[in-house]
Amino acid sequence: MKKLMLGNEAVARGAYEAGVKVVASYPGTPSTEISEFAAKYPEIYAEWAPNEKVALEVSTGASVAGARSMSCMKHVGLNVAADPLFTASYTGVSGGLVICVADDPGMHSSQNEQDSRHYAAASKIPMLEPSDSSECRDYTKLAYELSEKYDTPVLLRLTTRISHSQSLVELFERDERELIPYKKDAMKYVMMPGMAKRRHIVVEERCAALTDYADESGINKIEYGDKKIGIITAGDCYQYAKEACPDASFLKLGMVYPLPQKLIKEFAAKVDRLVVIEELDPIIENHVKALGINCDGKNILTLLGEYSADLVKERVFGKKITDIKTADEAVPPRPPVLCPGCPHRGMHYVLKKIGLRVTGDIGCYTLGALAPLESIDTCLCMGGSVSMAHGMEKATGKSDKTVAIIGDSTFMHSGITGLIDIVYNKGTSTVIILDNSITGMTGHQDNPTTGKTLKGEATKQVDLELLCKACGIDRVTVCDPFDVDKFEKVVREEVAQSEPSVIIAQRPCALLKSVKFEGKMYVNPDKCKKCRMCMKIGCPAISFKDGVVIDETLCNGCGLCQNICKFGALSKEVE
């Protein structure tokens, strides 16, 4: 039976068929759905861990205990998980261990465009890269075989277009596996210098063996066509190149670390012109050149963004598309916006009004950096807001002008350590935790503060207020960010204190099924003074033509605009 599946769903299917028992991940676009689909199989235990480091430690533990296990994350998540990653390379596995990492060339939903293939080389862990959903399933299963055969974790690299494209996948039965019997083995699993020195030898031997595998196993395939041009490529770039020139000769790499040597030499010798087509960094290209083989690559392509068949046609084959119909004028861009009813909108409005310096973090609320809210000054990484606010204070001295804002899930991920740093090192920063009862940006995942697990079971809920107090924060205030007057008062009060404080801005995400507003807002033209105050909150449902206009297809009646209007011109029309 063939089914149309997202690449991410196909990875989960592969894990299921391979007999995986434990999946531990942290959500991050474009990787999130792998774990969500895995959780739907009753045979698989799946969890959201507080962050990627914890997730990888959980799956490594499951592997050492003898089960096939998996962790999934986005590219920047692998930075967080890098600590266990590098040493799990030394310990190797018992049950197969696969780490899925999804890169985001073109940054559809990310803060940078890093290339995870560097991690494979740096940690000396083999990496496979599928080019469609069917290969996602196949390579996931293969990854488990390689993991157990070569005693190594295996990285499975995805990119946005592979993760989030659907193509046909054939389904097979699950291979139910017994746990591999546990054996205490300190020489393998206790990484102290004496043991690690011996394991490093094993790692290098493994890399050599895997290079032979890359040359001989058939995971990397030559498809000879027209020998005037030979293309070395992998992943989504294979599809772009194949569409641009189906008749060329191809060396399609399924394993991007370690890279083959003999196969590349053989292929290069048979074609007139050699081109390496890979998004982001010239990893394959540098390898080819290190083998003493000349090729085209980044000299004609680009280090930036996502590739396409059009780009390959133009840069590799000199075929430019003409006859394109375009708009007659500048088409206004449509950047993403906070949803109507979003709890973050009231907070951003207040922070901008007070004129605070705001260190931001990763989540929907980062959109508050855009006009007209424009409240956020920085966005660096998960948890970075809290520690950066502390750093600013230590640089400039006590300032009542800075606050950190961070979502509930992001706070659990790595904001808590920054908060402890503030308390320990006598900082006085104010941290606003945006408790919207869910992980919003990645599409509503549960987290330790929501009271529900990835499997949908009820669980104990982390009490943010108690947690902050236990860290040593004596001033913790809970406040609704839609009550803008009160929220403003609280923020002004807390930033003026000579001790650290936390404000928990509590209001659930407007997209949660449990959130129900009634009716829609309407404008009373007699009361409206056309002052445009309501335009300052950047609600997509409010526009200004000759006066204020509410788009009733977008308005959900959240009522925030009513709290902003000084003239009572906006009110609710209950249906």
Add this chain to the structure above:
Amino acid sequence: MSNILIAGVGGQGTLLASRILGNVAITLGHDVKVSEVHGMSQRGGSVVTYVKFGEKVYSPIIGNCDADTVLAFEELEAYRYLEALKPDGKLIVNTQNMDPMPVITGKMTYPENIIEKIRAKGVNVIAVDALSLARKAGNERAVNVVLIGVLAANTNIDKAVFEKVIKETVPEKFREVNLKAFDLGYNFA
């Protein structure tokens, strides 16, 4: 090979539309790829999904001058993705206008008479007030399925194939509304 580009505003239901088309293509026995958008850009931003089917599909994305049909859920988005249309391609557009934030903040203006301007370029445009038809069907969120109906009427694929796929793809409680929406779109002309 058929390439259909679906352009809209995050939240308008372009994902469901692309899934319906993908399932129609499978039912017809084609190779198919459907490329989606998840994450940040879904939040009220410009979203584009691609549906490609035929004997063999390689790239999941549609380039410039590459779409047989552009199915636009909003006029400005039709204008934006005009460049994807093949010279003889067809544009199906919902006549809804939704101001993007740069227009709301007054930095830019929403272009006037978009459909006339596109027609003036010799493009085959089918303009439909899908929002009114969706309301007539009983749910304004069914704009996506109205547009699928308009698209279906402009293909030579059997109407029953679409209806079967819609029944299988949408949740049961929305089945009736969606089939009605599909019908209203299909009979629009």
